[in-house]
Amino acid sequence: MTRDESKLLYAETHEWAEITEEGADKIATIGISAFAIEQLNDLVYMDLPEVGRVLAVGDEFGEVESVKAVSPLYSPVAGEVIEVHSELPDTLERLNEDPLGHGWIIKIRISDDSGIDSLMDYAAYKKQCSEAG
Amino acid sequence: MHQIPALPGRLIPYQAVGGAENMAIDQMLLESVETTGRSTLRLYGWADPTLSLGYFQSVDERWRHSHSSTLAVVRRATGGGAIVHHHELTYSIATLLDSSSIGANQILYDRVHQSMIRALADLGVSATTFGQSGCRLLGDCPFLCFMRRSDNDLVVSGYKVLGSAQRKSRRAILQHGSLLLGASEFAPELPGVSDLTGRSVTIDQIATRFTTHVQNQLSVADGPGVAWEAAGLTPTEQSRAEEILESRFGAAKWTDRR
Numbered sequence: 001m002t003r004d005e006s007k008l009l010y011a012e013t014h015e016w017a018e019i020t021e022e023g024a025d026k027i028a029t030i031g032i033s034a035f036a037i038e039q040l041n042d043l044v045y046m047d048l049p050e051v052g053r054v055l056a057v058g059d060e061f062g063e064v065e066s067v068k069a070v071s072p073l074y075s076p077v078a079g080e081v082i083e084v085h086s087e088l089p090d091t092l093e094r095l096n097e098d099p100l101g102h103g104w105i106i107k108i109r110i111s112d113d114s115g116i117d118s119l120m121d122y123a124a125y126k127k128q129c130s131e132a133g
Numbered sequence: 134m135h136q137i138p139a140l141p142g143r144l145i146p147y148q149a150v151g152g153a154e155n156m157a158i159d160q161m162l163l164e165s166v167e168t169t170g171r172s173t174l175r176l177y178g179w180a181d182p183t184l185s186l187g188y189f190q191s192v193d194e195r196w197r198h199s200h201s202s203t204l205a206v207v208r209r210a211t212g213g214g215a216i217v218h219h220h221e222l223t224y225s226i227a228t229l230l231d232s233s234s235i236g237a238n239q240i241l242y243d244r245v246h247q248s249m250i251r252a253l254a255d256l257g258v259s260a261t262t263f264g265q266s267g268c269r270l271l272g273d274c275p276f277l278c279f280m281r282r283s284d285n286d287l288v289v290s291g292y293k294v295l296g297s298a299q300r301k302s303r304r305a306i307l308q309h310g311s312l313l314l315g316a317s318e319f320a321p322e323l324p325g326v327s328d329l330t331g332r333s334v335t336i337d338q339i340a341t342r343f344t345t346h347v348q349n350q351l352s353v354a355d356g357p358g359v360a361w362e363a364a365g366l367t368p369t370e371q372s373r374a375e376e377i378l379e380s381r382f383g384a385a386k387w388t389d390r391r
Contacts, residue, residue, distance in 0.1 A: 012233050013303070039235040045189035045212070058303075063188075065212040068283060069237035069299040069306075070188050132233055 002101030005034060009116065010125035011076040016100065017119060019077075019110070026110040028077045032064075034099045035129045040066035046089040049106065053081045057115030061106060075108065077115045083107040142172035142228070142351070144361040147340050149178030152185060152207040152218065157378035158366070160210055162227040163300060163307040165370055172228040174347055174361060176340050179218040181205065182319050187213040187278070187298070191391045197276045201319045208388045211298035211309065214278035219317035220325055222336050224343070225309035228351075232304050241308050242285045242297060248346035249287060249295055249312060255342045258330050260287045260294065279313065279323045287312075289329045312339065 008016040014036035018029040045065040055075040062073040084106050094102045184204040201217050253260045264284030279293045287295035297310030313325035326334045381387045
């Protein structure tokens with residue numbers, strides 16, 4: 001199932017977040033934007049956090065190795081990791097085709113809304129990407 | 134395009150220390166530049182021949198290479214293949230980067246590798262990037278870094294002599310690389326610059342010239358080049374490097390993480 005990129009929120013560091021409500025909980029599904037996937041140019045490895053890990057906004061939750069660089073992934077929200085996409089590191093070749101569907105990385109039960117307000121909507125994120133050149 | 138900040142920086146002169154300590158210092162420099170804003174170029178060697186693994190390599194892969202089986206092993210924070218560090222000049226450069234930058238910084242690769250090409254040319258050695266060499270290598274992904282090829286690598290007579298790798302943090306980037314000067318008995322299949330050219334290229338000779346060219350390549354765009362200040366680690370940096378050595382690069386938990 002893919003997602004509509006125009007309805008997602010984005011961090012400056014190119015993670016996307018889909019915020020949904022499940023009962024009393026707010027859940028953030030996190031991935032890497034299509035723009036970033038294209039710029040990274042062939043991811044070869046990915047590290048995922050463990051379920052149960054508690055993250056603050058901006059905490060590193062994983063790493064990726066693309067051609068010639070290892071880059072951290074940063075959590076755009078605060079909360080507890082409740083699910084990880086464990087098959088993703090073995091199927092990174094599918095990220096280019098489907099960064100918003102197959103490319104989900106972790107799900108976080110949000111503990112604190114404060115980080116959400118500083119995320120960008122799609123228009124703002126596109127502007128950031130175009131200004132980066 | 135990813136821009137490199139044009140800042141006068143610091144040069145840490147050549148020193149050979151242990152493998153884990155080398156990696157701890159490089160990691161500390163990546164952290165430190167986010168605070169100080171001051172780029173650092175470091176030249177170093179390895180007190181003992183050492184095998185370094187790429188960040189995502191499995192530690193068990195080392196047994197694929199029998200010649201290096203007796204060497205101490207350290208896991209880098211950068212990716213790529215395994216390297217036998219012996220007769221080489223190693224460099225690292227840590228510099229600020231925009232937090233929205235993504236992936237590898239090609240400008241840094243280009244400028245540093247061009248600096249090495251020029252330094253080698255000063256000594257009569259003709260090197261080119263693999264991407265410009267016209268050669269193509271097909272096949273499986275070898276264990277050793279210097280058996281792999283990417284367009285940024287430097288080759289002499291078709292053999293890879295310089296490879297580099299990058300590690301990013303939120304606002305900074307570390308790039309380090311090894312220039313093979315001579316073949317090691319622990320990796321006899323990999324010739325160095327001296328073996329390929331018949332010229333004796335010493336660490337002092339290449340280090341001096343490389344430093345000069347890096348200074349010119351990474352200096353203010355409209356100026357002739359700004360000399361970087363030669364300086365060692367501050368006491369705070371030394372202390373932080375020791376913490377990182379103990380908690381990470383010198384720890385079995387880090388080395389054996391995969």
